[in-house]
Amino acid sequence: MAELSDQMLIARATVFGNRRAFDTLVRRYQSPLRRFLMNLTGGDNTLSDDLAQDTFIKAWTQLASFKNKSSFETWLFRIAYNVFYDYIRSLKEIQSMEDVEREVDSLYHEYADDGSVKSDIHQALGMLNPNERTCITLFYMEDRQIKEIADIMQLPEGTVKSNLSRGKEKMTTYLKQNGYG
Amino acid sequence: MDDDQLIRQFMQARREDISDNGFSDRVMRHIPFERPFWTYIASALFILTALAALLIWFDGWSVLCSIFVHIYTAIAYVKHMAFEPLYLLVFIALGGWLAIEKIKQLAYRI
Numbered sequence: 001m002a003e004l005s006d007q008m009l010i011a012r013a014t015v016f017g018n019r020r021a022f023d024t025l026v027r028r029y030q031s032p033l034r035r036f037l038m039n040l041t042g043g044d045n046t047l048s049d050d051l052a053q054d055t056f057i058k059a060w061t062q063l064a065s066f067k068n069k070s071s072f073e074t075w076l077f078r079i080a081y082n083v084f085y086d087y088i089r090s091l092k093e094i095q096s097m098e099d100v101e102r103e104v105d106s107l108y109h110e111y112a113d114d115g116s117v118k119s120d121i122h123q124a125l126g127m128l129n130p131n132e133r134t135c136i137t138l139f140y141m142e143d144r145q146i147k148e149i150a151d152i153m154q155l156p157e158g159t160v161k162s163n164l165s166r167g168k169e170k171m172t173t174y175l176k177q178n179g180y181g
Numbered sequence: 182m183d184d185d186q187l188i189r190q191f192m193q194a195r196r197e198d199i200s201d202n203g204f205s206d207r208v209m210r211h212i213p214f215e216r217p218f219w220t221y222i223a224s225a226l227f228i229l230t231a232l233a234a235l236l237i238w239f240d241g242w243s244v245l246c247s248i249f250v251h252i253y254t255a256i257a258y259v260k261h262m263a264f265e266p267l268y269l270l271v272f273i274a275l276g277g278w279l280a281i282e283k284i285k286q287l288a289y290r291i
Contacts, residue, residue, distance in 0.1 A: 022212065031198045034199045034204070035196070124191070140189050168184060168188060180191055181187055
């Protein structure tokens with residue numbers, strides 16, 4: 001079962017509701033998905049795992065809508081990204097996109113700036129706004145192409161490129177100032 | 182080292198594989214046990230396609246025809262005996278039920 005392709009496993013899960021096939025997919029992608037969510041939440045382990053679990057449950061119930069236009073991993077990341085933003089919107093009555101971004105930032109810093117967390121990566125990513133942070137994480141850590149990032153974040157490729165460029169500039173400054181360069 | 186390399190090196194050095202530690206089992210425990218409605222439709226479509234393929238590509242029609250001829254001959258033969266139509270109905274119902282169960286088993290095994 002472990003050697004089967006994603007397409008084969010998805011077909012089994014879709015056509016026959018085969019849970020074992022879906023279990024293989026969960027095991028295959030749990031690590032990159034949880035890492036991605038960890039970087040969105042500023043390193044909050046518990047929250048990331050809860051969101052990752054919600055992502056997989058959603059993926060199971062919506063598996064029929066997977067059209068093979070992107071890879072299964074990209075599709076999962078898109079669900080995870082939406083699950084994360086749905087969670088943010090559920091926290092408070094949020095009216096505008098600015099409110100959402102403010103809330104994402106506050107959640108990120110609440111955890112990343114906590115004295116108990118010693119991770120320098122979350123300090124560095126904390127210099128960026130939420131969109132820049134997601135673009136940088138997907139591009140440099142998860143090795144996603146610009147087209148895939150646009151697909152995950154549902155943004156035009158041009159917007160992804162400008163977020164990447166701004167994020168890169170801020171990150172470079174931060175890294176050089178802190179002795180990494 | 183250019184800026185791009187600097188960031189890539191920094192990020193890649195902090196990229197770690199997260200061990201499962203029971204996460205997948207927990208997810209699978211929360212996956213609804215009932216099959217989503219569309220999986221039944223997908224199964225039905227799959228079985229119909231498989232049957233169609235069997236009939237079209239593997240000369241299933243002639244096999245079916247010969248079965249029907251045999252059944253007809255058998256019926257014609259038993260007509261001369263004390264034949265009860267009820268027996269035939271019971272036979273067809275039982276055979277149909279067994280066939281459906283077998284197809285279901287095969288489908289779940291896949």
